[in-house]
Amino acid sequence: MIALTPDEWEVVRLSLKVSLVAVAAVTPVAFAIAYFLARARVPGKLLIDALVHLPLVLPPVVTGWLLLLGFGNNGPIGGWLNAHLGLSFMFRWTGAALAAAVMALPLMVRAMRLSIEAVDRRLESAARTLGAGRWRTFATVTLPLSLPGVCAGLVLGFARSIGEFGATISFVSNIPGETRTLPLAIYAALQVPGTDAQVFRLAAISVTLSLGALIASEWLARRMGAGQGGHVL
Amino acid sequence: MSFEVRVTKALGDAEIATDFASDAPLTALVGRSGAGKTSILNMIAGLSRPDRGRIAVAGETLFDAATRINLAPETRRAGYVFQDHRLFPHKRVRANLLYGAGRGGGWIGFDDVVALLGVGRLLDRWPRTLSGGEAQRVAIGRALLSGPRFLLMDEPLSALDNARRDEIGALILRIRDALRVPILLVTHDEREVERLGAARIAIGD
Numbered sequence: 001m002i003a004l005t006p007d008e009w010e011v012v013r014l015s016l017k018v019s020l021v022a023v024a025a026v027t028p029v030a031f032a033i034a035y036f037l038a039r040a041r042v043p044g045k046l047l048i049d050a051l052v053h054l055p056l057v058l059p060p061v062v063t064g065w066l067l068l069l070g071f072g073n074n075g076p077i078g079g080w081l082n083a084h085l086g087l088s089f090m091f092r093w094t095g096a097a098l099a100a101a102v103m104a105l106p107l108m109v110r111a112m113r114l115s116i117e118a119v120d121r122r123l124e125s126a127a128r129t130l131g132a133g134r135w136r137t138f139a140t141v142t143l144p145l146s147l148p149g150v151c152a153g154l155v156l157g158f159a160r161s162i163g164e165f166g167a168t169i170s171f172v173s174n175i176p177g178e179t180r181t182l183p184l185a186i187y188a189a190l191q192v193p194g195t196d197a198q199v200f201r202l203a204a205i206s207v208t209l210s211l212g213a214l215i216a217s218e219w220l221a222r223r224m225g226a227g228q229g230g231h232v233l
Numbered sequence: 234m235s236f237e238v239r240v241t242k243a244l245g246d247a248e249i250a251t252d253f254a255s256d257a258p259l260t261a262l263v264g265r266s267g268a269g270k271t272s273i274l275n276m277i278a279g280l281s282r283p284d285r286g287r288i289a290v291a292g293e294t295l296f297d298a299a300t301r302i303n304l305a306p307e308t309r310r311a312g313y314v315f316q317d318h319r320l321f322p323h324k325r326v327r328a329n330l331l332y333g334a335g336r337g338g339g340w341i342g343f344d345d346v347v348a349l350l351g352v353g354r355l356l357d358r359w360p361r362t363l364s365g366g367e368a369q370r371v372a373i374g375r376a377l378l379s380g381p382r383f384l385l386m387d388e389p390l391s392a393l394d395n396a397r398r399d400e401i402g403a404l405i406l407r408i409r410d411a412l413r414v415p416i417l418l419v420t421h422d423e424r425e426v427e428r429l430g431a432a433r434i435a436i437g438d
Binding site for chain 2: 120122123125126127128130131132133140141144145
């Protein structure tokens with residue numbers, strides 16, 4: 001194993017930071033949307049479903065541009081967050097995390113929704129007759145039984161975040177140490193002639209990270225699902 | 234009266250309508266399958282809402298359309314033993330038994346239930362490894378440990394082979410005699426009513 005250079009470390013650290021923050025921040029949102037889509041019976045559900053899936057089908061550059069409009073320092077949301085919470089996304093790693101989160105959202109919602117729909121509602125009514133209110137039923141029956149799908153969603157979201165390119169580069173540009181994650185670093189290296197070795201190393205890191213995430217999550221699912229056979233892969 | 238039930242509910246094209254009262258320690262709802270027996274248990278447990286009528290158990294009104302009383306299922310203190318057991322697949326037998334035990338008002342201890350039902354050897358098993366008879370006993374134990382004011386049992390004997398049927402039947406009689414908790418059970422088999430010496434209520438005739 002050849003040791004990573006300080007520059008490569010910086011890229012890896014930034015990529016992990018961006019992806020982990022993105023997934024951590026978007027998980028509760030994704031679960032809430034997935035639960036709503038799986039359970040609610042209201043008109044307008046289809047519209048929310050379609051909106052959530054938009055980043056999956058839009059050209060990423062359009063998603064990035066829309067983020068720029070909405071979350072730029074002059075955008076309606078970005079301006080408000082900047083003025084009231086001091087939270088700025090422009091040309092910063094937080095913007096890369098936001099782009100990754102938005103791109104990961106549809107995949108996470110899909111995985112979580114499937115597993116929530118698969119929860120046997122008869123078990124929930126059994127819990128109710130045993131004295132559990134709605135919240136306890138949710139926390140002790142619905143949530144644990146949908147955990148395999150939540151884990152699958154986390155892995156998919158993480159993998160998607162690690163690989164996020166188009167929306168990030170059009171939203172927050174390609175700034176070393178701030179928004180230059182692995183794919184953006186590979187892209188930057190590809191622009192310079194004679195950097196084949198560098199590209200190869202970065203690509204190898206990328207494959208290793210993604211593979212490691214998948215294997216770790218499968219191992220986790222097997223441990224957690226003892227007795228029930230939970231799987232992510 | 235232990236059970237006073239007068240309800241109607243439209244389910245698709247069919248309408249379920251029943252009106253009965255029973256003060257027997259053990260009451261059986263009898264009728265062909267599809268007559269709505271399980272739906273009546275669900276309405277008593279609070280899992281489905283009648284269109285009209287009134288449900289009272291042991292003097293407490295659980296549902297009354299006229300006065301808009303409709304207690305949530307978790308406050309009705311029903312010990313519901315489902316036909317399909319509904320043990321929690323992600324919890325071992327011990328945790329399943331104890332699921333409803335925290336709500337207070339329990340009148341039987343864990344050790345007593347384990348001894349009564351003979352489930353001591355099963356405590357560390359996962360539900361999916363249990364036989365039908367074992368799962369049935371665990372489901373009964375879980376209902377008892379939740380401190381119920383009454384028991385609802387949906388076809389407790391139907392899915393069992395003959396030996397298990399005698400065993401669970403004897404167990405129901407022991408619960409009736411030793412624990413003095415009113416039991417309402419559903420069956421499609423007249424012989425079970427006779428065997429258990431239950432008060433007979435016909436449904437859907």
